[in-house]
Amino acid sequence: MSSKIAIVTGGSRGLGRNTVQHLAQRGADVILTYHSEQKEADEAVAEVEKLGGKALAFQLDTGDSSSFEAFADQVRLALQQHWQRHHFDFLVNNAGMGMSAKFVETTEQQVDALFNVHFKGVFFLTQKLLPLMVDGGRIINLSSGLARFSLPGNAAYGAMKGAIDVLTRYMALELGPRRITVNSVAPGAIETDFGGGRVRDNAEINEQIASQTALGRVGMPDDIGALIATMLGNEHGWINGQRIEASGGIML
Numbered sequence: 001m002s003s004k005i006a007i008v009t010g011g012s013r014g015l016g017r018n019t020v021q022h023l024a025q026r027g028a029d030v031i032l033t034y035h036s037e038q039k040e041a042d043e044a045v046a047e048v049e050k051l052g053g054k055a056l057a058f059q060l061d062t063g064d065s066s067s068f069e070a071f072a073d074q075v076r077l078a079l080q081q082h083w084q085r086h087h088f089d090f091l092v093n094n095a096g097m098g099m100s101a102k103f104v105e106t107t108e109q110q111v112d113a114l115f116n117v118h119f120k121g122v123f124f125l126t127q128k129l130l131p132l133m134v135d136g137g138r139i140i141n142l143s144s145g146l147a148r149f150s151l152p153g154n155a156a157y158g159a160m161k162g163a164i165d166v167l168t169r170y171m172a173l174e175l176g177p178r179r180i181t182v183n184s185v186a187p188g189a190i191e192t193d194f195g196g197g198r199v200r201d202n203a204e205i206n207e208q209i210a211s212q213t214a215l216g217r218v219g220m221p222d223d224i225g226a227l228i229a230t231m232l233g234n235e236h237g238w239i240n241g242q243r244i245e246a247s248g249g250i251m252l
Helices: 014-025 037-052 065-083 108-132 155-178 194-201 203-211 221-231
Strands: 003-006 029-035 057-060 086-095 133-142 180-185 245-247
Touching: 003 014, 003 065, 014 037, 014 065, 014 086, 014 221, 029 037, 029 065, 037 057, 057 065, 065 108, 065 133, 108 133, 108 155, 133 155, 133 221, 155 203, 180 221, 221 245
Parallel strands: 003 029, 003 086, 029 057, 086 133, 133 180, 180 245
Antiparallel strands: none
């Protein structure tokens, strides 16, 4: 993956950071975004540099679409100054947050917050960055197992991720003339700090999920980061418009 440049939103923590690490291990350079924790972002950059790669971290609120044009300008300038290039190769729309509430108790504000980050953010950030992406590039959108199976308290979040799966197909169709592939990766329950670290830190929840999974455990960050990095490799250019679930076979 030498000389490839990836943009990973939410790349300072969790699955995003793990994805950044795996991309760097495969020889890619990275522009990662973070919401508020600059220290974590700087640590992620240092990890890439330790592997011999180049990385930059930019602050971005993916729920604020009014900031996307300025971010695209920032990326354009960074590509020219740090890589002497005008285009990047990969976009991983990973940034997100969890929200659990019963359907009858979910507020309009909660739905708006999820929509702005998980759907509107992906839609319009990709739009703004497409002029800077190479023809033949790759896009990965993060979906969720909750778009296939239903668990109480996840109506809004699961619905947003279902929308991402549909959007992925449309993006793949319309970006086909530029040979840009678009796929969604749908993790199952993963041991990270996502959602307050419930899966990682609550033994009862962890065991319950493991008991419903064919492979008998919950997922680890490496299960997802490695998959995304592999999907961006040269060997997978014929996979397009697909939803790839990586859940160990949960709720089959």
